[in-house]
Amino acid sequence: MKSENAKQTINGFIDTVPLGISTSIYGLVYGVMAANAGLNIFETIAMSVFVFAGASQMTAVQMIAIGSGALSIILTVFIINLRHFLMAASLAPYLKNESVTKKMITSFFMTDESYAVTYSQFQKEPPTSSYFLGSGLNIYLFWGSSGAVGYFFGNLISAQMSYVFDFAFVAAFIGMIVPMVKTKPAVVTVLVSAVISIVGSLYIPGKWYIIIAGLFASFAGFLASELIEKKKQKEKGVITYEY
Template sequence: MLPASASQLLNPTDVRREFLRLLPIALFVIVFGIAFGLASVQAGLTDWQAILMSVTVFAGASQFATLELWGQHVSLLPLVAVVFAINARHILMGAALYPMLRELPAGRRYGILFLLTDANWAVASQDYQNGRQNLSVILGGGLVLWLAWVAGTVFGVTFGGLVADPEQYGLDMVLGCFLLSMVLGGKRSPRVLLIWTVAGLSAVAAYWLLPPHTHVIVGALAGGVLGYCWKERRHGG
């Protein structure tokens, strides 16, 4: 597959299409934004602090985790450690996108990564396995998810009591089901099946045996190391 130019990777028409493509997922993101807005106010953040955090951080799990450490005297080092541990998977996600990202100028490359989430990374990864370089879903899909997260936070700090517990309605499973559908829709081979199996089993074991949130990193590393060691056989040239 020949490398695409930067203009091809981020065509405005493609960005708009990917924005709409992830709009259904964004509707569920709004619900969790509402829950975060409510939880942040209950934890002692002001409305503008909660909204500013969602605008600039844009990391749902990390933002919820920081609320557990929030108080009159915020301990900065544990706060940074928790956020880094939860978001460390983005290091591997960004590395997986490097074959496409390297075609962009540095400023655009790192700017687009601000909008990287599990959902748009999964779509981009699946498309890449199927022979399509699709950075437009990182930009367009990430933008609609960011807008949904911020809008949900704004609504939550104002009317958050309407959706205090998304898990009660099973909404916490939406993203997991979406990511599973991306995995099942990707390339199928014994190699890919074994990689996902090792990653899944490692994550489950780490969930029960290691500190909170480390299962995400352990699963990603286990699958990534196996994938690196077991190179995919390429036919032709």
């Protein structure tokens, strides 16, 4: 049984290598950002070791760089990570028979990437938390090490070059956002967030505009999608009535 677990962990690890490699690109950007934000190497690595969440860590160091308070940073991180609830809820039924301790441990390693690999594996093969753990450990290693490498690059970048490399963060986020924008409500979300964040960053004290724009824009997207659904139902209703 032990060796079966080990085998599953290794399988999960190996299947996640391609995503691990792409994770390292984010990792490099994170490391560069952390260096520019004035974190030291231990803090940079500690964040990857204990927080272990890509978009959140980049957000946190960006907010440190612009001088946000700790409380607003922690809240923002929490909000960004709310999507984990959805991923956990979708994997949980497959892992019903695993022990609570094991689930407490493996869930720490859950990321967008390991979730994606594991979920698709569970459609084909009997689900195990060992596989999920192996997949998560892969991302953990790639993410942690690329962050450290990025940190040293970050320290080599001169002030003049930093105008260019600061854009790496913007570009990385654009690379994350664009694939998420597949529907009209998602377009609404992005536009509303853009407007609120610009106005908010000018007029709202501190960095609370990030949370405010995040919540209002999500709500705008939600409303848009409800309205579109209602309209569709109405149209359907009219058609059936006419027939």
